[in-house]
Amino acid sequence: MTLPKQAQHRISETLAVVEDEPVQREVLAGSLEDEGYQVQTFPCAEDCWRALQHGECSPDLVITDLCMKDMSGIDLLGHIKELNPEIPVVVVSAFADVPQAVDAVRAGAFHFLTKPLELDAVHNLIHEALAKRRLEHEVDSLRSRLTEELGLKGLVGQSQHLTEVLTQANRVARTDVPVLLMGESGTGKNLLAKTIHLASLRGSGPLVTLNCSTLGEGVLESELFGHEKGSFTGAEETRPGYFEQAAEGTLLLDEVGEIPLHVQVKLLNVLQDRTFLRVGGSQPIPMQARILAATNKDLQQAVSEGTFREDLYYRLNVFTIQLPTLRERKADLPALIERLMETIADEYGLECPPLQRDAHDALLSYSFPGNVRELKNILARAMVMASGSPVTLNDLPVALRPTPEQGASLARNEPEDNSxxxxxxxxxxxxxxxxxxxxxxxxxxxxxxxxxxxxxxxxxxxxxxxxxxxxxx
Ligand SMILES: Nc1ncnc2c1ncn2[C@@H]1O[C@H](COP(=O)(O)OP(=O)(O)OP(=O)(O)O)[C@@H](O)[C@H]1O
Ligand SMILES: [Mg+2]
Structure with missing residues (x-):
């Protein structure tokens, strides 16, 4: 049998149709088979459930009637969600049963449809549900591949925000394109720069970091480009600058927003010509390093205020990665807490103590204006305070502890609904x-x-x- 083109990719997708009314069951199953799906039909929820339990049916999607004798569609849905929450379930109900169908969606059904079924709408919905499922699988495999590819032992997080950052980093790492890393202080710009460097073809070369904020104007120039012996008072030796030290590796211009304007012009020239002169030198030296830049400043605003050159901004900003704040990726907090506690224990030769539930909850409720660095500092302090015993709420800074009123109301609250x-x-x-x-x-x-x-x-x-x-x- 030759399938219509759009149906060919569906051949491996199996649908289970549960419907007690034989004509409706056959019409629906037939139309889905015409669409290229493999279809297994069941006259009642119990039969379907039995087949699922015994592995006789492993559908990519279940479409079930709501009201059936013995076991209802909602009960079947509950069982399926327990067995494998990833299987999308579409519930079909008579118009009069819409409130129950809405309950089914609350209980995890992908969607509900009312009878009489419009076959086009059914096909579209199934297509949508399966596409979503495929996408979830792709995201999962992308996540694990990224973790492997970038060797991201250091960069903890699986949230969508961080995954996007890692996807971008992965794409750009193997090119020579300059990357501008933007983000609040403590969001992991330096760590990501290191990750990009290691994942790049220059990973075996040096990663040289120039902190542009800690150097005075005159010094910055000679630090960047190096100087010739005797080029200024005190220049007793010829010294290579950061560009030369970075050689064929990576040069990270950290806090790049702090570079004085007159050095910005020179930096721009180097980026354009890919050659530079040592201070006091006349021999052009080729620039071989790849440039990464990081800043917690809004560079675009600096451009509009006239403190950062627009042309340099566009040179550095070929590819920008915006690091999310920790508040935007709170889903990563539990994994980060665990990893950072292990790292701190290693760094300071401490025992890695357990973290008590209330301390954990207090951390999850905090907003971390200082991002991951603040979290790390809080944990280090707490581990020292706890000196080997479990970390309690009292080991955390006062700002993180609930006020007495909050504490009392927490204590009164019902336990969390984990249904x-x-x-x-x-x-x-x-x-x-x-x-x-x-x-x-x-x-x-x-x-x-x-x-x-x-x-x-x-x-x-x-x-x-x-x-x-x-x-x-
Ligand atoms: N995703 C992460 N997983 C594990 N540790 C992280 C992560 N992000 C940041 N850190 C840790 O948090 C601390 C701060 O990170 P980093 O120095 O890279 O931040 P930054 O954005 O460069 O900050 P600043 O703007 O202040 O220079 C470091 O100890 C780093 O190892
Ligand atoms: Mg930094």
Missing amino acids: LPEQVTRLETRLIEEALDAHNRVKTRAAESLGISERLLRYKIKKYNLTPRPKDS
């Missing part, structure tokens, strides 16, 4: 929020990255009552 539907809601809300943040709150792009239609995204934003931010489109 499956509640967890699914939390996960979905988080993923949507992350996607919106990552795409500047532009819904079309966020929906694309989530592998769902914009319409479905809007529906979910409304359903979860997600608050629009100023940039929301």
Whole structure:
């Protein structure tokens, strides 16, 4: 049989159709087979559940009627979500049962459809659900590949924000393109620069870091370009500058926003001509290093204020990576806490103590204006204070401890609802929020990255009552 072109990629995708009404079951199954899917049909939820448990059916998606004798579609959904939460389940209901179908979506169904079914709508929805699933798989495999490729032992995090940064870093690492790393203090710019260098073809060469903020004007020039013997008072020897030291490796211009204007011109010339002169020298020396630059300043604003040259800005800003703040990627906090505690224990020769639940919760609720560096400092201090015993709330800075009123209200609160539907809601809300943040709150792009239609995204934003931010489109 020759399949229509658009159907060919679906041949390996299996759908389970659960419907007690034989005619409806056969019509739906037939139309899905025509679309190129492999279809297994079940006259009741119990049969489907049994087949799933025994491995006789391993569908990529289940489409189930809601009201059936014995086991309902919602019960089947619950079982499937326990067995494998990744399998999308589409629930079909009579119009009168819409409230129950809505409950099903709350319990983790991908979507619901009302009878009589419009086959085109069914096909579209299934296509959407499977595309989302494929995308999730791709993201997962990309994440593990990135971790391997970049040897990112140092760069902890799996949030969407950090994954995007790593994707960009991975793409640019093997080129010679200058990279501008922007981000608040403590977000990991230096660590990422090191990672890019190591992942680049220059990784076996030197990584030389010039901190542009700690050098005076005159010194900066000779530090950058080197100087000839006798070129100024005190220049007793000819000295190579950072460009020469970086050789065929990488030169990181750290805090690049602090370079004085007159040195900016010279730097621009070097980047353009790829040669430079030592201070007091007349022999052009080729510039071989790859340039990375980092700043926590808003360089564009510096350009508009006239403190940073626009032409240099465009030279350095060929490829920009914006590092997320820790507040934007709180999902990474647990892994970061664990890794940083191990690192600190290694660095200071301390025992790595357990972290008590209330201390952990206090860290998760904090906003970390100083980002990962602040987290690291807080943990180091707490581990010293705890001196080998478990780290408690009292080992954390006062600012992180809940006020007495907060403490009392926490104590009164019901325990967290960890039911499956509640967890699914939390996960979905988080993923949507992350996607919106990552795409500047532009819904079309966020929906694309989530592998769902914009319409479905809007529906979910409304359903979860997600608050629009100023940039929301
Ligand atoms: N993703 C991460 N995983 C593990 N450690 C991290 C991560 N990001 C940052 N760190 C650690 O946090 C600390 C601060 O990072 P780094 O010095 O790279 O920040 P920065 O952005 O260059 O800050 P500044 O603007 O102040 O120079 C370092 O100890 C670094 O190892
Ligand atoms: Mg830095």
